[in-house]
Amino acid sequence: MERLKLSRIALQALAWVGLWVVVFMILGGGNDAPLRFFRRLWPLLVAIAAVVIINGAVLLPRLYFSDRRGWYVVAGAALVAAATLILQYGSVPDRAFPIDFGRGARPRGMGMATLRYLLPVATAFLGSSLIEVMRYAGYREKQAVQAQREQLTTELKFLKSQVNPHFLFNSLNNIYTLTLLRDEKAPESLLRLSGMLRYMLYDSETEAVALSREIEYIRNYIALLQLKDSRGMNITADLDDSRPNLPIAPLLLIPFVENAFKHSRVEDIGVGFIEINLATTSQGIEFTVINSVPAIPTPLDGVGGIGLDNVRKRLELLYPNRHQMSIESAEERFAVTLNLQLT
Template sequence: MKLALDIKRFRFYLGVGAAYLSLWLFVDLVSHPEAFRLWASNEFWRALYIVIVNILFFEYTLPRLSRKRIFRSAFLALGQFFLYSFGLYGWRYLGIQLGVHTAFKTYSSFPEGVGDQFGAGVFSVLFFGIIKHIYDYRKLKEAAQLLRIEKQEAELNYLKSQTNPHFLFNTLNNIYVLARDKSELAPESILRLSKILRFMLYEAGGAYIAIEQELKIISDYIALEQLRYDTSLHVSFNYDVEDIRQALPPLLLVPLVENAFKHGVSETRNQPFLDIHLSLKQRQLEFYVKNSTETVLAERHVKENIGLSNLRRQLELLYKDYSLSVHQAETVFTATLKINLSSHV
């Protein structure tokens, strides 16, 4: 018979055995205070056997009981019955012979003694079984919670891995336009892109950044995009933040700004504009992005691109209290993001 038991599991049974022993010691202290020392010796001797036989039952016998292998199951059940009855009686007798167990009770017959010990064995199974069930249930919930967190982190990392290249692709496309037209602004655009790449490589890898850094990357991105446009593009970017050191997941706000340029401003032929406002007070973040579009009335239905859909899923994984709404008017597109930063999962 091979029985594998890790150290944590063994400590668990020792803990339950200690609780089982403490229970009986309390009973003996109340019932037999005058001979408590002798009764305590009996309980220690019995608890030693009870712990071993219950480890055997719950870790070896019980997992192997099966209807498909009825003969083996019957043999194992019979063996366990023997340990809880005849075995416990024999353990008591051995303790008496060794002088570590005091026979306060004399049985009139062997079956009476075996039956009495079997009752104690059944109680120990119930005691260990109830505690083990609670322990295993909690461990199962912890494992499920850990698995859920790991799955969410993996999905969040995947979404970021999608969003960041998407963001860079659009930026490189803008630089390509400048280079194709042999614009004198191409070198400056590459320099600005290098700053954004440096941020993404060295600053955006963690779980949080200061809101000040997010504002800086948005400003750099706007400046990079503006190189493509003449003075006809009007950009308004303002913010009201009570503490610029407050933490925020990196690049959480950038997709809305990127979306405004790629699917709004870049497609606007007359008077393109972009209005951005950020408010952050008492852990309540409100981010508004309004941009010009060329969408006609018949096309007001909003079809979310990869940037917006990824952002929405990231918010689901990161926060419990948030809202992201988009509205398409005749020539204006508005995105509104509200987050209770204290509701982070």
């Protein structure tokens, strides 16, 4: 990759050198013998090539593309000025400029004498900068398009998983059973399901919701799943809601809980368990979900759920450099911990 970059810069330097050779030949420098013409011209050509290479290999990547553009302007102006002054005052005294502005020794004062060197050097510097900036802009645009495509793909999978038909079917069946038994939990369970659907269909369209809404969704999810076993399940949920207004992306935490229910066989009261813990910090949250791992793997539920890999992609898109996700997989337990900076 680095060789390709250096090759591109060297090719551009050669192109600017060739351009100014043609310009000087058109302006009359080609009337001399070729050897004499290039002997007069070579200091300027070397300076042009050096300025283009230094600009492309050092100044642009280290200053301009690193968002230090004020320093880039200063350094670029200093580079062009230094090259011009070296050409004006450091070349061999009796070597004339490729185009004669008059007979005799070249003028050594400011004005036209300096401008004749400044113009080609500055043009090469500005032109090479423009080309590289346009190339970089195109590269960033391609990156943005690719990131947008990946985000759309991830969001599509996420949206498909929001309304889990299997979960809804079981919840409705359980609530229907409660109504037949005239259980007092039926109205409350129906309200829980209604609140979850409202959250999934409407609140999730926003970029961020209050942490209290996400916690409420998790609690409702756990409560509805517990309806399918009257014996109860070994589930503990310690969800800290002391900072309810912390902003968080909607439906970000539920995949961890859903994953635990899918793979833990929590219905096995003897060995199955799920532990959910959410603690708030000064800047965000620490969310941990631990579940049992059965000796015989559970058949995976292929309907609903986006999986931890897709959750990781979503975190990278929504919270770049603001999250840390760790997974601990052992023979009898599986644990995932998410540290998330929200403010």
